Structures are given as structure tokens and as C-alpha cells.
Amino acid sequence: MSLLAGVDVGGTKIQVVVTSPDLEVIGQSRGPTPAAGGPPAVVDALCALLDEARRQAGADGLAAIGVGAPGTIEKATGVVARSPNLAGWMDPFPLGPELERRTGARVGVDNDVHAGMLGELRLGAARxxxxxxxxxxxxxxxxxxxxxxxxxxxxxxxxxxxxxxxxxxxxxxxxxxxxxxxxxxxxxxxxxxxxxxxxxxxxxxxxxxxxxxxxxxxxxxxxxxxxxxxxxxxxxxxxxxxxxxxxxxxxxxxxxxxxxxxxxxxxxxxxxxxxxxxxxxxxxxxxxxxxxxxxxxxxxLGDLAGALGGAAAAADLVTPVRRPARRRASGTG
Ligand SMILES: [Zn+2]
Missing domain, CATH: 3.30.420.40 (ATPase, nucleotide binding domain)
Structure with missing residues (x-):
């Protein structure tokens, strides 16, 4: 079974969920966001939390990981361009590529609030x-x-x-x-x-x-x-x-x-x-x-919105989302 992970990197804590392909949570972990050490310290903390949640889920590997991070994100490249709410994160950092290298999974990175909204759209108040x-x-x-x-x-x-x-x-x-x-x-x-x-x-x-x-x-x-x-x-x-x-x-x-x-x-x-x-x-x-x-x-979805949204984004990486075609207005054809 190809499991997914969603990660919410906040200014004070990192929340991780591991889910089934249909976004049922089967493992989760949470830890403080490193206050020193900049992006490399955040990546280390993130990988440790991913391992913890993955083991809890009884999974050997992850198919895809969706990350929500604060700041300006270049979504196409997975680069966090600027993240003023994370300590020591002044310069652009290739968070997506670095996580792909460390985990072997496909990784998508988006703004933390966009990830939270995606969670609410698929599973929460905006469903x-x-x-x-x-x-x-x-x-x-x-x-x-x-x-x-x-x-x-x-x-x-x-x-x-x-x-x-x-x-x-x-x-x-x-x-x-x-x-x-x-x-x-x-x-x-x-x-x-x-x-x-x-x-x-x-x-x-x-x-x-x-x-x-x-x-x-x-x-x-x-x-x-x-x-x-x-x-x-x-x-x-x-x-x-x-x-x-x-x-x-x-x-x-x-x-x-x-x-x-x-x-x-x-x-x-x-x-x-x-x-x-x-x-x-x-x-x-x-x-x-x-x-x-x-x-x-x-x-x-409370505290889990961002992480669940990350998992939803991860699901889209594995199986690109198909939205229903817009109904044409009548009388045009
Ligand atoms: Zn302002």
C-alpha cells in the first residue's frame, strides 16, 4: 500500500501525519520546531518525526510527502524562498529536493496556510x-x-x-x-x-x-x-x-x-x-x-488541518486530481 505523509511546519511546532491513500490517519507525530540551526536543523527534525509517524503506521516507505511551510514558497521547485517566522531561515532553501533525497519519496511543498485550506477543502469545513x-x-x-x-x-x-x-x-x-x-x-x-x-x-x-x-x-x-x-x-x-x-x-x-x-x-x-x-x-x-x-x-480540522492538507497534496502528487468539468452554460452549442 502506498502511504502518504503530510507535514505542517509551524513557527513553534512540526506536526506530521501518515495516512492511507484515502487520507485516513494511521500514524502521527509532533515535535518542536528547532529554534536554532536554520533549515538543516528543521530538515533533521522533520525526518525524525516522519520516521516516527511512519513506524507507528507500520509502513516501510512513503509514496509521497506534502509539506506546508510558512513563508514564500516556490511551489514548482519546492524551494522555500523566504520564511521570516522560522529562526535562521533567511535565504532560499530547497526543502522539497532535500527531503526527496533524504526520504526517497516524492515531495511537494506549499505555503502552510494553503496546505491548511486544502485540508479543510478535502476533509473539513469547506468540503x-x-x-x-x-x-x-x-x-x-x-x-x-x-x-x-x-x-x-x-x-x-x-x-x-x-x-x-x-x-x-x-x-x-x-x-x-x-x-x-x-x-x-x-x-x-x-x-x-x-x-x-x-x-x-x-x-x-x-x-x-x-x-x-x-x-x-x-x-x-x-x-x-x-x-x-x-x-x-x-x-x-x-x-x-x-x-x-x-x-x-x-x-x-x-x-x-x-x-x-x-x-x-x-x-x-x-x-x-x-x-x-x-x-x-x-x-x-x-x-x-x-x-x-x-x-x-x-x-x-484544528491543529491537524495543515498536516492533513499536506497529505491531500501528497495524494495529488501520486494521483493527479481530476476535478469535474465545469458544466457549460446552456445555449452555447
Ligand atoms: Zn504587512
Whole structure:
């Protein structure tokens, strides 16, 4: 049996699944993303986790591996051109070819959010839908666009970069260097920078106390969730800002694409769950051209979306996907 693997390389952890050809999970493993050593260390960690999941699945080898990685990916070559959220990953690195050499399997590499969206499209919240926008709230804010049932890549592989839609002209500085991007208000790293600045200016918050109590060195989605549950004012203000920015940014993209649904995922989106999704949906309404245009739903696959999407991409490598032909409009022939 030709087994598949899906890998989700995140800023803090690597998740691996090994699946049957029909994407049933039969092995999985998870470990921290190396904080030092750059791409070679990530490849070593990744190979060890692949071995672990493969052994768990009782498999001798893997037919294909689909990898989702953060940053700019040259999908055709498997090169990760730039990955600012991975430590020491400054220069282009041929992740796909290197993994093929190490594992003997065929390897496809895509943007982590695109992989997550593919997972949701084949197995999760977007199953059966043709036109969908995915918005992933995590360290940054990523996105993915599905039109006519196909995940869009774009000529620069940058389709769906909703985090860098401008929600406030001349607004807060974004990690990308521009101003007023959605990510500058709704990305976890930007929210942490804002929290540190406000605390230095004298605002009280339990965010960093919770972080230290958990032995962490940055504000994870779990820390935000805990602070919100405890009624922390600063955490609440940051989430309010994130929701407002997300509402206008997402609605603007919905106005352009006219999708059926918006899927909200990512670490922060998943952790804050339904209440966050409902708030984002409400914040979109004043900005929508068509009232109530798109359903807004939470991602269904949680932490496994990216890895399962990787496995789905691996399945496509082995058996290229055949999408049903579009029905011709009547009266043309
Ligand atoms: Zn930006």
C-alpha cells in the first residue's frame, strides 16, 4: 500500500501525519520546531518525526510527502524562498529536493496556510464548497483562496495574502515593513509587540504573568485565551482591535471574490473558536457590499488541518486530481 505523509511546519511546532491513500490517519507525530540551526536543523527534525509517524503506521516507505511551510514558497521547485517566522531561515532553501533525497519519496511543498485550506477543502469545513476564502490567524495572518473548487496559487505563489490587505491607511507598522496591514492588528506577534509597548507605558495586564507561569517566552494563543477568560482588559482591547480589523479586511476580500464561505483557522482562530468567529462575522457586516454575503465558519480540522492538507497534496502528487468539468452554460452549442 502506498502511504502518504503530510507535514505542517509551524513557527513553534512540526506536526506530521501518515495516512492511507484515502487520507485516513494511521500514524502521527509532533515535535518542536528547532529554534536554532536554520533549515538543516528543521530538515533533521522533520525526518525524525516522519520516521516516527511512519513506524507507528507500520509502513516501510512513503509514496509521497506534502509539506506546508510558512513563508514564500516556490511551489514548482519546492524551494522555500523566504520564511521570516522560522529562526535562521533567511535565504532560499530547497526543502522539497532535500527531503526527496533524504526520504526517497516524492515531495511537494506549499505555503502552510494553503496546505491548511486544502485540508479543510478535502476533509473539513469547506468540503463540497467551490468558492471559499480561508483566513488563518496565527503568528501572522495568512489566507487562501479557493475558486471553482481549486486552490489558487497565483503567479508569485502569494494568492490569499490577506494579512497584508491594508485596513488602515498610514496605520500601525506591520512585520512586512508596510503600514496598516490586517496582520499588524490581528497577528499574534504584532499583538504581543503592542502588549509589550502598552505595558511599558503603564497598562496593567496578566498576559505576561500567565506566559511566565507556563514557562513560555512569547504570548501563545493559549495565553491569550486564558487572559480573555480571566477578563484581562488589555487582552480584551487587543482582541477587539483584531476583530475590527479582521471584519473590514475580510469583508473587503469577500466583496471582490464573492465566495460562499469564509473559513477561520490558525492557532489563534482555532483556540478562540466559535465566539471569535461569530464576532468576526458580525464585524464584517457593515463592510459587505452584499448583506450577509458569506457564511463564516470555524476550521474543522484544528491543529491537524495543515498536516492533513499536506497529505491531500501528497495524494495529488501520486494521483493527479481530476476535478469535474465545469458544466457549460446552456445555449452555447
Ligand atoms: Zn504587512
Amino acid at each position: 463540497g464548497l467551490r468558492d471559499v476564502l480561508g483566513v488563518w490567524f496565527g503568528t501572522g495572518v495568512g489566507g487562501a483562496v479557493v475558486l471553482d473548487g481549486a486552490l489558487r496559487s497565483g503567479p508569485h505563489g502569494a494568492s490569499g495574502e490577506i494579512g497584508h490587505v491594508c485596513v488602515r491607511v498610514g496605520g500601525r507598522r506591520c512585520g512586512c515593513g508596510r503600514r496598516g496591514c490586517l496582520e499588524a492588528y490581528a497577528g499574534r506577534a504584532s499583538m504581543e509587540r503592542r502588549a509589550r509597548r502598552l505595558m511599558a507605558e503603564g497598562r496593567r495586564t496578566d498576559l505576561f504573568r500567565i506566559m511566565e507561569h507556563r514557562g513560555l517566552d512569547h504570548l501563545t494563543s493559549g495565553v491569550f485565551a486564558r487572559a480573555l477568560a480571566a477578563g484581562d482588559d488589555l487582552a480584551q482591547d487587543l482582541i477587539d482591535e483584531a476583530v475590527a480589523a479582521a471584519g473590514s479586511g475580510i469583508a473587503s476580500v469577500v466583496n471582490v471574490l464573492d465566495v460562499e464561505a469564509v473559513v477561520i483557522g490558525g492557532g489563534l482562530g482555532t483556540r478562540l473558536g466559535e465566539p471569535f468567529v461569530a464576532r468576526v462575522a458580525a464585524a464584517m457586516q457593515p463592510h459587505l457590499f452584499v448583506t450577509g454575503a458569506a457564511r463564516v465558519v470555524p476550521a474543522a
